[in-house]
Amino acid sequence: MKLVVQVKLLPDAAADAALRETLALANRAANHASRRAFDAGIHGKTSLQRLVYGELKEMGLSAQPAIHVARKVAGAYASLKANLKAGNYGPEGSKRRAKVEVRPIRFRKDSAQPYDDRCLSWQLDARTVSLWTVRGRCGGISFVCSPVQAKMLAEYRKGESDLVYRGGNWYLHATCDVPEPALCAPKGFLGVDLGIANIATTDDGTMHAGKQLNQVRYRHRRLRKRLQKKGTKSAKRLLRKLSGRESRFAADTNHRISKTIVTEAQRTSRGIALEDLGGIRERVRLRKPQRVTLHSWSFAQLGQFIAYKATRAGVPVVHVDPRYTSQGCSACGHIDKKNRPTQAVFCCTSCGFAEHADVNAARNIAARGAAGWAVSHAADDAA
Incomplete structure (x- = not known):
């Protein structure tokens, strides 16, 4: 690599x-x-x-x-x-x-x-x-x-x-x-749910909150708008000085989160299961105030950081279909929009299972990762 x-x-x-x-x-x-x-x-x-x-x-x-x-x-x-x-x-x-x-x-x-x-x-x-x-x-x-x-x-x-x-x-x-180490045989998968309120949540229940990052983004966005409206030489000078500070902060945050996730997967001899979020900006329809937040969301960078750190550590990474991971019950598999009464709460309308919504989604992702890995390697073994 x-x-x-x-x-x-x-x-x-x-x-x-x-x-x-x-x-x-x-x-x-x-x-x-x-x-x-x-x-x-x-x-x-x-x-x-x-x-x-x-x-x-x-x-x-x-x-x-x-x-x-x-x-x-x-x-x-x-x-x-x-x-x-x-x-x-x-x-x-x-x-x-x-x-x-x-x-x-x-x-x-x-x-x-x-x-x-x-x-x-x-x-x-x-x-x-x-x-x-x-x-x-x-x-x-x-x-x-x-x-x-x-x-x-x-x-x-x-x-x-x-x-x-x-x-x-x-x-x-x-x-x-750098030569890539051989991938370990995983004893399961660590599911990772990526989001905005919580940048990353694992099926173990570990949450990496996005509040601080979102506050930094909002503060920089508001400051840029004010300076651009002012338009003076000193305002432009300050804009140049601030250029890149927000993205560097976001990259540092993603580096620390990805390192924690890969270290935990390596420690427990598990692989990592991530959602395949390619094209999400084109698929998702949001109100205008929410679009800025979505388009500044650096989930692709976090996924890349996790992937390359995992490769260096010999930890396998699989990408799974993200559909209905937030609406499906990780206990019984029942899928319903009503399972999510609020952003943070998951309560199954079929079996009554209750959990934090992001943790439940991460468990679904982990299960899909394990199933996908089993199918692909069963085919390889048969060949």
């Missing part, structure tokens, strides 16, 4: 200036290549490289950085094509879709730039790196990382690394190809 290790660079004043100039030139070149690709209708990596390689060299890039710029642009157009095909920019003819279709892709002056081993070398024992810049090779740039990250870099680093400038700091995002 591929993991990204982030290390923080500590360049001196000269190296910092060289890195700034390098990113600025690389992204000017990327914008030039993007315009040429858009005008010529050429988006393939090899074809685009042939088209713009000489022009990028004339702008001041060396051979390998010029190739990486062309590939970065081709990759951006491939991502745009996939998003258009998936309908992420709306249906054909919509204003949002037309806006991205009628103009070339633009790169910020500080967008990340990929490096390979010809342009970047690591001295892990000395905790330094050497990078290509427009001022020549800059060596001896210190970096900091944890011992676990250093071990992973030494053993599994493979492929490209991205030079990133964010929040006034420099980072390298290095790709590591």
Whole structure:
């Protein structure tokens, strides 16, 4: 499995200036290549490289950085094509879709730039790196990382690394190809119900409340609205300062929740059963005040965090059909809308079983996960 290790660079004043100039030139070149690709209708990596390689060299890039710029642009157009095909920019003819279709892709002056081993070398024992810049090779740039990250870099680093400038700091995002451990044979499944009031609830009864996260989201949303309405230079400056803070808080919350869930599953020798919530935003119809909450709900990120942490721990993960998990009784199987008199309460109208609604749903998910695993592995054993 591929993991990204982030290390923080500590360049001196000269190296910092060289890195700034390098990113600025690389992204000017990327914008030039993007315009040429858009005008010529050429988006393939090899074809685009042939088209713009000489022009990028004339702008001041060396051979390998010029190739990486062309590939970065081709990759951006491939991502745009996939998003258009998936309908992420709306249906054909919509204003949002037309806006991205009628103009070339633009790169910020500080967008990340990929490096390979010809342009970047690591001295892990000395905790330094050497990078290509427009001022020549800059060596001896210190970096900091944890011992676990250093071990992973030494053993599994493979492929490209991205030079990133964010929040006034420099980072390298290095790709590591870590071998996956063999999956354990689960002695059952830990069902996880994802929601908004409670971000995640397990069938053991453990609840990870979403109150604090929702309060943070609401506070940031209200502050952004007020600053955008004000529109002054100081308001825009504060908006830039606040940019990304909410998403980082949500990501940190999801990391902590996913770690707790995977650790518990590993401790009890169980697999993890999750709902398959793909396309939920298109399927669910809500009143206007509820839409913002749904569309800011980062359930996909939490699911991804659980999946990759579980893979690293050798814990199997299965995705189950989410239909009627909140309306069905985990004791007798009876399904009825009236089983949910309130958001938090489940009371079966058939057998009288009562439980917290999210815990009941998690038990249904666990049962479906165990059943699905048994069926799929029975078929594998028979084959």
